[in-house]
Amino acid sequence: MKYLIQILIFSTMINTDLIFDFNAQSNIFNWVVLDDVVMGGKSYGNFFLNKKGHGEFNGDVSLENNGGFSSVRYRLNKDNLDNYTKFSIKIKGDGKAYQFRVKRSRNDYHSYIYTFQTTTDWQTIEIPFSEMYPAFRGRKLSLKNYQGEQMQEIAFLIGNKKNESFRLEIDKIEIRK
Secondary structure: OHHHHHHHHHHHHHOEEEEEEOOOOOOOOOEEEEEHHHHOOOOEEEEEEOOOOOEEEEEEEOOHHHOOOEEEEEEEEEEOOOOOOEEEEEEEOOOOEEEEEEEOOOOOOOEEEEEEEOOOOEEEEEEEHHHOEEEEOOEEOOOOOOOOOEEEEEEEEEOOOOOEEEEEEEEEEEEEO
């Protein structure tokens, strides 16, 4: 039985690639908040490591001045994702809907989006690449869904078309076969 467990753990490790694992020593310098203030809005987001070592994204979304979103983004360079088919994120939310977003290239104007509903408990959400649709400024585009060929940015965004406070804790982000 001991060997079977070790084989299962090893097999999971082979089929998984870590993008980010938050802990008390994590360097979050490359995580950047981008709110609707870039377009004149009044929303405010904050990102930091909380006392438990999780990434915490919180703030307030405001519809004032045609605003309505807050996001936190992480830049990276991941090429050759051919062996992977999905993201796995371990998060704890506030019962609100969020988007997980990917950009193949930093220069792309559009993102690939998957919307998920949070609970107030820890949950692991699996996001198939094939279900991430391309969109720009809230409009779905006539392009293929995410193919997983490369990624240079991931993001979490809240924009539910209402004034609201939000809080999302992030423990781990992986890609899996």
